[in-house]
Amino acid sequence: MSDTQAGKDGSVLGPMVDTVPDIELEAEAPAAPQVAPVKSAFRSRMRTAAKLVLGLIVLPYALIFVYLVPFTHPVSTLMLGDLALFKGYDRRWVSFDDISPVLVQSVMMSEDGQFCAHSGVDWTQMRGVVDDALKGVPTRGASTISMQTAKNLFLWNGRSFLRKALEIPLAMASDLVWSKRRMMEIYLNIAEWGPGIYGIEAAARHHFKVPASKLSRRQAALLAVSLPNPYTRIASKPGRGLRQLASVIERRAAGSGDYIKCLYD
Template identity: 70%
Template sequence: MDIAPEDNGAEEPAVERRGGWRRMIRRILLAVLAVLVLPYLLILVYALPFTRPVSTLMLSELALMRGYDRQWMSLDDISPNLVRAVMMSEDARFCLHGGVDWNQMRSVVEDALDGEATRGASTIPMQTAKNLFLWNGRSFIRKALELPLALGADFVWSKPRMMEIYLNIAEWGPGIYGAEAAAQRHFKTSASKLSTKQAALLAVALPNPFTRVASKPGRGMTRLAGVVERRARASGAYIKCIYP
């Protein structure tokens, strides 16, 4: 008696579907891994002095067909007035930490756990990592990605290179990126010729350059810029990693 073989026709499509799902999941995981690894490779590339990094915001301007204004300036060509003012306004311990100011970070976490209003704890390396590789907005995911990138960048780059990149990708208004474009747009001068007052106004505009316009400061912004200007004049002990 002939015994007809079992019909496996229904099983084969199911096996093919499972194999297709596995391949798709594997591709997604590889794509996610590539996105996570790419910034660390770029950190190595950007250590080369002739590279001129662009930020994710600058790339989004291009994607939206808006364009942007940025003229790269070496740190040697940027006024020390701006370097001092930005450091005193944004990250006074820039020369002392390794990318993350853990003391400041701990204070912020403790305030949050106590239900108190928190202040910013972002260092210049953290802001540089965010601007280069991540996105704006507050989220634990972004902060979790930002911290190791800041540590990695600070480990690979010298402090002058870090400051140079930061001052060339910082946003100073709609479509205005970098110190030279900011100086030209707001004060009709070069970043190499900024006065202490102009530098302080640009520094205090950084946290929100859309509401804080350096060339049109309100009373509160002018008062804050005065504080930064005084701190910048007395910053000699804090900036030795840039100006020995």
Template identity: 45%
Template sequence: MLLLPAAVVMAYRFVPPPATPLMAIRALDDHGWSRAWVSLDRISPDLVRAVIAAEDQRFCAHWGFDMVEMRRAVDDWRDGARLRGASTITQQTAKNLFLWPRGDVLRKALEVYPTLLIEALWPKRRIVEVYLNVVEFGPGLYGAEAASRALFGRSAAGLTPVQASLLAAVLPNPLGRNAARPDGFLNARAARIRGFMRGVDTACV
């Protein structure tokens, strides 16, 4: 059983994943299904920087799990805060490709193996490329190209820094926020992301 995921992960290093469990779930919920695979060369570097800045600022330094952020999340929880997620882009890619969206303990445990496989078998550039082609940016919108065209009327290659930051800002809640019609909260989050974009490390991509 362990060999099958390894073979699939290796295949996805070279070929686009045809679909994800989340896409099927959302389609059954009548959210539609819009997706157009593009290479990373056809996605704005501003979106790459924005997503790394928003989701995983130590992406280039870790091996799938950000132990620094995980320790901070636990410390904050012990101090009385709500336990927050500390998932890396690699973990989110593994979840999107192979698992279900709910953040229960079983899913988090099952996430470990494909996360390690992806980090072992793919370069960082491929991880970002797959992530940006399967991640949900809105109801029925998967990947940077489909989202950019639906929300901003342009290709993913032509995204401005502001548009890129707005797309990154919706990722924690793509069904509840709209990058094309941002409210005050989303604009403020996008502005913070643009601030982080200036210093984020993308050398591995």
């Protein structure tokens, strides 16, 4: 409908038309889906957990290089556990040169006769253990001194495939970075020789009232054979079986010769 529009003098100017502006209707875009707050928080926690796990895996390898420095005195996870439980412990660090050679010989002949020959893992012994496990035969130990050192420094006690899977590359990396003397020095200073007794100096004084440099061949053999379980194998109070085992190690240590050349060249 239109109306006429009159001018000031009464003349008709023309029809008056109601005009409606053209409005272009735009379809509303669908709102972008929003991530639920719960899912976002879960992903954030997962990322944090992944970073933490990665850090825990990388940290031991970084520490291997730190422990290459001679004046660093590493502590074991068992020692840290004792501190966390407010138990305390006795450990007196001594250099490799201040440890009686007969103790070094005895430990090698008792724990790892091929220490100078392998690169952290004795694969011949390891294959034997795997074969026995596949046959259902009770397995014997195949941990080298390098593997025991890696376990004591970075891992936990107890037998598990996970721990062994972590232990082997750590042992190989340690053996690659450290000299054999440094490996043995660290091992003998963190090994457990009784409740709260860590390292050969504390062990020698606790069991025999002498420093590690003054151990006799017999005392060294008794300490060496007590290593697998120092809670039941007490070097200063050996039973008949432990005395017999110590005698075997004494004889082996006396004939160790070329087996220990990598430590005294």
